[in-house]
Amino acid sequence: MTGLARAGKTAFLTSLAANLLALGAGQPVLPGFARRLGGRRVQVALAPSGASGLPRFDHPRHLAALTRDPPAWPERTSAASMLALDLVIGRESLGFALPSQRLRLELLDYPGEWLLDLPLLRTDFADWSAAVLRRLQAPAVAPHAAGFMAFNSALPAGATADESLAATGHRLYRATLHRLRDAGLSLLQPGRFLMPAPGPEPAWTPFFPNLGTGGLESLLARRYAAYVQAVQRDLQEPMFGNLDRIVVLVDLLSALHAGPDAFGDAAAAVSAAAGALRWRRSWIEAAWALGQLRLPPRVVSRVAFAATKSDHVAERQRGNLAALLRNVAEGGIGDAPDFGFAAAVPTSHLAIAAVRCTEDFVWTLDGRPVSAVRGRRIGDERLLRSYPGEVPDRPPDDAFWAHPFLQLPDFEPLRPPQGGRGGVPELGLDALLCFLLDDVL
Ligand SMILES: Nc1nc2c(ncn2[C@@H]2O[C@H](COP(=O)(O)OP(=O)(O)OP(=O)(O)O)[C@@H](O)[C@H]2O)c(=O)[nH]1
Numbered sequence: 165m166t167g168l169a170r171a172g173k174t175a176f177l178t179s180l181a182a183n184l185l186a187l188g189a190g191q192p193v194l195p196g197f198a199r200r201l202g203g204r205r206v207q208v209a210l211a212p213s214g215a216s217g218l219p220r221f222d223h224p225r226h227l228a229a230l231t232r233d234p235p236a237w238p239e240r241t242s243a244a245s246m247l248a249l250d251l252v253i254g255r256e257s258l259g260f261a262l263p264s265q266r267l268r269l270e271l272l273d274y275p276g277e278w279l280l281d282l283p284l285l286r287t288d289f290a291d292w293s294a295a296v297l298r299r300l301q302a303p304a305v306a307p308h309a310a311g312f313m314a315f316n317s318a319l320p321a322g323a324t325a326d327e328s329l330a331a332t333g334h335r336l337y338r339a340t341l342h343r344l345r346d347a348g349l350s351l352l353q354p355g356r357f358l359m360p361a362p363g364p365e366p367a368w369t370p371f372f373p374n375l376g377t378g379g380l381e382s383l384l385a386r387r388y389a390a391y392v393q394a395v396q397r398d399l400q401e402p403m404f405g406n407l408d409r410i411v412v413l414v415d416l417l418s419a420l421h422a423g424p425d426a427f428g429d430a431a432a433a434v435s436a437a438a439g440a441l442r443w444r445r446s447w448i449e450a451a452w453a454l455g456q457l458r459l460p461p462r463v464v465s466r467v468a469f470a471a472t473k474s475d476h477v478a479e480r481q482r483g484n485l486a487a488l489l490r491n492v493a494e495g496g497i498g499d500a501p502d503f504g505f506a507a508a509v510p511t512s513h514l515a516i517a518a519v520r521c522t523e524d525f526v527w528t529l530d531g532r533p534v535s536a537v538r539g540r541r542i543g544d545e546r547l548l549r550s551y552p553g554e555v556p557d558r559p560p561d562d563a564f565w566a567h568p569f570l571q572l573p574d575f576e577p578l579r580p581p582q583g584g585r586g587g588v589p590e591l592g593l594d595a596l597l598c599f600l601l602d603d604v605l
């Protein structure tokens with residue numbers, strides 16, 4: 165499970181666990197998923213995270229915050245963690261002699277910044293540098309990148325391999341990435357400059373995009389190659405590798421709210437990630453791995469893209485939101501990679517709200533009924549009505565941006581029934597589970 169900062173990852177894991185546990189306790193939650201189980205009983209328990217060495221997702225603490233009075237949202241997360249659930253699914257009545265089906269669901273909170281490293285696996289240093297330097301000149305980006313760009317363009321093309329130049333350029337580039345993230349931009353690479361891997365920083369870390377021709381450029385290119393190798397290696401590590409299915413959480417509504425630059429950038433980030441996740445590994449890649457006496461990398465078998473916080477808009481808009489996400493994710497995708505045989509990974513695009521804050525209602529505005537939502541703002545007893553506008557079903561054009569779009573109030577979560585034991589009010593988690601686990605079920 166991955167998503168950029170503030171996409172709603174912690175809320176998602178908390179709600180998913182609470183609702184599955186409630187389902188196991190016989191509560192009427194996740195109706196679509198319960199239907200898919202077709203009357204089979206399911207037992208659910210939190211499992212220890214096993215031998216992975218990753219810290220365990222602190223579900224009780226996050227759930228307690230949501231069920232406080234008034235409810236509180238989770239704090240920002242900075243470290244990866246693992247949520248593990250054991251499911252025991254009974255067999256249908258015919259097969260009374262059959263053993264139950266046991267399933268261990270392990271959900272890794274995978275930093276979204278790292279997802280944006282996947283496209284680097286197919287990009288060499290020169291192409292990457294050219295693309296980044298072009299982006300840093302875009303009007304919305306340039307003011308944040310001035311220091312690094314001034315340094316980089318003052319370097320002579322044939323600059324020699326000098327450690328202090330590499331370190332200075334790296335420091336300036338990294339500071340630029342942080343500023344861009346603070347400004348709401350998302351397509352920021354390499355991801356580990358923003359979200360470092362656990363442990364000490366490797367010696368090859370200090371690099372930055374550069375189009376020179378001398379010794380400095382080749383030093384930076386070698387470090388970039390080492391970075392890409394580390395990304396590749398980690399994908400096969402038990403800790404961050406072995407990802408079997410991926411859920412990508414995207415906060416498209418906030419991107420729409422933030423304006424055309426932030427939206428365009430978020431769209432580019434989603435489509436870059438989607439492009440990297442789209443194809444099952446080809447037989448050539450598998451053969452190459454065996455040739456290196458390594459097991460071929462595990463294949464990601466399903467990818468779900470979910471637009472989060474969709475309780476900010478009324479039900480009629482949520483279909484548009486899912487369609488917008490599909491259009492954005494498929495935007496930058498070309499044909500199958502030109503090596504070997506590759507098949508597309510089953511992919512779904514949904515609109516969800518892991519922690520629902522609002523209810524739908526019909527609001528009469530200027531004498532006309534519109535579908536709106538209402539909820540309480542944090543620290544306010546009154547119900548606030550909200551009609552943020554029409555959600556476009558494809559990347560919006562200039563006419564859309566001409567009218568200010570979407571207020572997104574900070575709503576308070578709806579109170580979870582029975583202090584959380586009755587689940588957490590949500591939208592669309594059942595459809596997401598049905599898609600992710602379809603083959604297993
Ligand atoms: N209305 C609504 N708001 C949500 C929902 N999920 C998350 N939010 C809002 O989004 C904020 C961020 O959610 P988190 O779950 O903390 O996001 P995160 O991806 O874990 O964030 P980081 O750990 O900082 O990267 C919350 O504080 C809420 O304000 C949702 O389902 N509905």
Ligand SMILES: [Mg+2]
Nearest residue numbers: 173174240241
């Ligand atoms: Mg978090």
